[in-house]
Amino acid sequence: MCGWCLLDSWNRDVSSNLFGVSEAKDAKDVSHPFNFPLTLAFFQFAFMGVLFLSFWWMSSRQPSADFANVRDNVFSAQWGGLVGSHVFSTFWLQSLMMPSQLMTPGIFAASRALEVPAAAAMRHKAMGARFGGHPVATSSLMFGAAMLLMCSQTEIAECLCMWSGHGVQLAGVALVLIYLLVLILPAANAVCLESVMVNLDTNPILMLASMNILACLCFAPVLAFAHAAGWENVSLAFEVTMGSRQLYMLVLWLCVQMALFSAVSLALIGVVDSFWAVALRSFKAVFWWCAQLAHLYFLNPSIVLSISKPHSSFWGFIMLGGCVLVGVAAVIDANAPKEANNKFEAKSMQGVITAKEV
Numbered sequence: 001m002c003g004w005c006l007l008d009s010w011n012r013d014v015s016s017n018l019f020g021v022s023e024a025k026d027a028k029d030v031s032h033p034f035n036f037p038l039t040l041a042f043f044q045f046a047f048m049g050v051l052f053l054s055f056w057w058m059s060s061r062q063p064s065a066d067f068a069n070v071r072d073n074v075f076s077a078q079w080g081g082l083v084g085s086h087v088f089s090t091f092w093l094q095s096l097m098m099p100s101q102l103m104t105p106g107i108f109a110a111s112r113a114l115e116v117p118a119a120a121a122m123r124h125k126a127m128g129a130r131f132g133g134h135p136v137a138t139s140s141l142m143f144g145a146a147m148l149l150m151c152s153q154t155e156i157a158e159c160l161c162m163w164s165g166h167g168v169q170l171a172g173v174a175l176v177l178i179y180l181l182v183l184i185l186p187a188a189n190a191v192c193l194e195s196v197m198v199n200l201d202t203n204p205i206l207m208l209a210s211m212n213i214l215a216c217l218c219f220a221p222v223l224a225f226a227h228a229a230g231w232e233n234v235s236l237a238f239e240v241t242m243g244s245r246q247l248y249m250l251v252l253w254l255c256v257q258m259a260l261f262s263a264v265s266l267a268l269i270g271v272v273d274s275f276w277a278v279a280l281r282s283f284k285a286v287f288w289w290c291a292q293l294a295h296l297y298f299l300n301p302s303i304v305l306s307i308s309k310p311h312s313s314f315w316g317f318i319m320l321g322g323c324v325l326v327g328v329a330a331v332i333d334a335n336a337p338k339e340a341n342n343k344f345e346a347k348s349m350q351g352v353i354t355a356k357e358v
Contacts, residue, residue: 001280004268005287007261014257018250036237038226040251041090045216047255048262052209059205066203070210073200078126082192082207083214089185090215090258109151111179112282115187116143119278122188126195132275135336139275141329146282148322153285155315156292187278193266194274204270208262280326289319 018040060066073079120132120139127133196202227234241247268277293316 003264005284008284011257014254036232038223038232039234039237042219042223044255044258045212048259049209049212049216051259052205056205056209066206078195082196082211085185085189085192086211087215089189105151105154109147112150113143113146115183116146116279118184119187119275122191123275126191134275134333138329138333141325142279145322145325149282149285152315152319156312190274190278194269
């Protein structure tokens with residue numbers, strides 16, 4: 001989980017650096033601001049598709065059988081949900097949207113925590129597991145924990161620091177609808193990953209490769225339409241990126257990070273399941289706070305946080321309470337009756353990857 005949080009923070013840092021490049025010059029030495037999120041998403045899909053396909057080809061013991069499995073099921077609803085949720089939940093597509101109005105920290109945190117019950121509901125639908133395979137108490141406690149962790153982070157940072165965007169500003173009904181989709185789709189993608197692996201017995205590395213290749217093919221017409229409509233100059237995006245070593249390296253490093261992020265996310269699903277993989281994502285707030293504390297105490301060891309920053313100290317204590325709720329939820333889940341989940345656990349042993357495989 002720490003690896004997932006670290007990669008998530010790296011992605012945000014690199015994205016800020018990339019779109020923070022004030023000017024980039026093309027081959028004619030004309031300056032342009034870098035603002036090509038759609039083209040960047042296409043780069044990511046293509047890069048990850050080729051990379052994972054190469055890894056699968058080198059590591060697979062039965063490539064023909066793996067390929068036949070994907071070919072026979074690629075037009076199923078599960079694969080359709082997997083590719084669709086991957087396209088619209090990719091980090092850069094989410095970064096297209098940013099608000100032109102703010103929410104209160106409580107409403108913001110509660111909305112961010114909605115992905116936990118959403119994952120349980122979608123896992124119930126996709127896997128057939130009652131209540132998503134976990135007690136209602138576990139889902140409720142994890143929802144409360146995620147809300148406390150997110151609210152604590154916003155209060156400590158004194159801003160809605162999880163917002164990011166480099167495209168269209170939204171407000172009103174459009175903001176609410178798109179915002180809910182942005183929250184739910186990553187959870188849907190995690191559930192679809194588990195469903196395709198377990199229910200369709202798919203090679204995990206080939207699944208990642210096929211998912212990104214299909215996403216690249218589906219996204220190509222969108223990119224072409226955006227270019228024709230004047231929303232984004234694709235040819236200029238290629239020219240500017242390849243013409244600047246700084247931009248080229250940032251884009252390449254971001255693509256590598258996204259590949260690692262996908263692999264670690266899939267490994268997390270394999271170690272636990274899609275519900276816990278989604279529910280534990282709120283721990284990125286804890287990771288962020290621990291990094292802030294380490295930076296504070298290493299650089300200024302004489303500072304007493306509760307005296308110099310009482311507001312942050314109080315909300316740090318609230319964040320600790322959220323971590324305790326996560327522990328309680330884990331204990332309840334571990335002690336819950338197992339008969340309802342036995343068939344899913346047995347099936348997962350056959351099809352779900354291990355962290356070592358990724």
